Amino acid sequence: MKHVLIVEDEKKLADVLIAYLNQNQFKVTHFESGSDVVDWVKTNQPNIILLDLMLPDVNGKDLCKEIRQFSMVPIIMVTAMIDEIDRLIGLELGADDYVCKPFSPKEVVARVKAVLRRSEGGLNHGEVYDAFEVNDQTYTIKLHRDRLDLTPVEFRLLKMFLQSPGRVFNRDQILNNIFEDGRIVLDRTVDTHVKNLRHKLKTASPEHDYIRSVYGIGYSFEL
Amino acid sequence: MKHVLIVEDEKKLADVLIAYLNQNQFKVTHFESGSDVVDWVKTNQPNIILLDLMLPDVNGKDLCKEIRQFSMVPIIMVTAMIDEIDRLIGLELGADDYVCKPFSPKEVVARVKAVLRRSEGGLNHGEVYDAFEVNDQTYTIKLHRDRLDLTPVEFRLLKMFLQSPGRVFNRDQILNNIFEDGRIVLDRTVDTHVKNLRHKLKTASPEHDYIRSVYGIGYSFEL
């Protein structure tokens, strides 16, 4: 569960935010002033900080800078009606985003999620289907974390299967899916590629029989 | 020199931005529609993208998502007077910031700089990737503290690989990355440079096989 630290002196505002964040499965800690924040962050390491620029005791910008001295934790600035320059300075300080008051709590929650997603670098280079993981960037497919060593044709074949598990493809459909250009090859070619793919799948996962032959029609992939 | 891609159909607006960015030492490429953007980004890898949400042909949001499938390149959404929901969706899509029209070019330049600083400030302090250390000042790369004696082409090639370990580049992409100018050379040239680089890497670290040939596609670098 992600942990959000809110540093905000307006109690009402903070309470609304806390309610919304809690409803979105965030754990929230709230400070009404900035004095103890640095120490707390050092020991508790929240996943993200919502930081009000206008605090009673310390200056929000300085606090942001100070936190940046020792942590890359994402920080979203919360601030009342600032002019353009201030916005930019906020970002120059090393903040990751900002929201202006008045804001809707929904907006803030969305920003928090967006910044978290960004900072986690959770980049989806492909898709996950059950135990399979297709990565177009690296041209690899993993089965249970092990990389299958596939040829280009096998890669495209398996990817096609994974995208439509359970569907029965006839050989023409398979060939059309695998070759962008409309080259013509024999049906037996499909059999051979299926055989080779089966072999590689079996060595990676001996107990499982993924590719089903459908007599008179073609093949289907059963996850 | 940082390379900015602008995807914007209002030509006047784009021209102003281009002028400002050029004045700030940015290299700029401009697309007036979204249709060819994805392919271009794949081969040219800009440092940041300014993306208009309202394009004549494709939907800006979809384009953003599509780019996020294969690249972490920072994206700033540019958009006319959107309501709150649209903003949020923009960020949920994986965009890094947004600006609303009408905007001042100065603001945009500042945002670009801020986002670039942010996205670079992340993990790789300076330019250390695993056992490799890239120094742009001296045009050298160290492996395990030993300086590799690389030619300019080899330097850019290795740097490109290091910036996207695991990613499979085809030969066009490699050539576009290595030569800023659009000169055209043969695919076989890539093979030769890869061979030479492999040799130098091997003499520096005999046990390790860094560059993987991906049959039918190209090469990738495995740290």
Added chain:
DNA sequence: GTCCAAATTATAAATTCATTATTACAGTTT
């Protein structure tokens, strides 16, 4: 149900085709 023939699929080996590695050399640049 069992048996058989026809149709279909599986497999392995052989062949063709495509891609990559390597070498040598020529044109440039420094």
Added chain:
DNA sequence: AAACTGTAATAATGAATTTATAATTTGGAC
């Protein structure tokens, strides 16, 4: 001159397809 880059030619490797043969499935006849 020495180093770098690009090209061309050739060798080596790897993949795709075809071919040939064996194994399996199916449906009908008994």
